[in-house]
Amino acid sequence: MGRAPCCSKVGLHRGPWTPREDALLTKYIQTHGEGQWRSLPKRAGLLRCGKSCRLRWMNYLRPDIKRGNITPEEDDLIVRMHSLLGNRWSLIAGRLPGRTDNEIKNYWNTHLSKKLRNQGTDPKTHDKLTEAPEKKKGKKKNKQKNENNKGSEKTLVYLPKPIRVKALSSCIPRTDSTLTLNSNSATASTSEEKVQSPEAEVKEVNMVWGVGDDADNGGIEIFFGEDHDLVNNTASYEECYSDVHTDDHGTLEKLYEEYLQLLNVEEKPDELDSFAQSLLV
């Protein structure tokens, strides 16, 4: 609180990135790896704030990013994930390999919310709209954005604060994981990102995630980690190093089903119910 925004320094570039800036950033990260965003611009010779560099890398320059052409299957998965998770774009993006939270957020705001509205579904709650689909507004654009919430009666929907997934590994690529589940736990395996350094040994690590007791807080926690012993002993997982092909409708379908399973695990109904409620309310 009260801290000055990191981009407030005068003399720093803002706005669209130039190819040269992209090249500098990419080259630097390929050599030195991600992180240290605050000092990165200076070391990379960029007149940008660290935040801007991080955003540019995460959303556009990372080698594993897939741009454009959201498939109908992905489209469908996004809608259904949104109905489960709400505006947790990073969680949704994490289940769509190669897609970023920003891209999904934009896609939602520009395409999907309209599409749902036209289908008579409230894009926020995924309930059926009682009124006819909103007519196309006339010509006000940006300025009108803020007005939208003023005039109309707002339905208050309680959404719990987003829970931050505990990262037990310092560098887990969010967008390149395949989930495999059994009935007791959710596990995932991931091929570790290779951007740290061209010289860096490419290592492949099994990543696991699951739901467990959070004894400290008396609740449930979701965790990610590098090893299966992070999951309870009964956990099993399949080794899966292959890339995820999101064109594969079956894979996306499976991901969604697995989420549903996660929310319906029978072993700890009370805790999981509350967990599920926290996501769904």
Next chain:
DNA sequence: AAGACAGACAACCGCAACTGC
């Protein structure tokens, strides 16, 4: 052809969570 408008999406901002001291 030119201006107005709307759509799309890249980028920014503020804040919360995390981390290390």
Next chain:
DNA sequence: GGCAGTTGCGGTTGTCTGTCT
């Protein structure tokens, strides 16, 4: 436990581009 620095997330805004008049 408190504080300050860093990172990540979601909401919002700015700008570019295509389409319409």
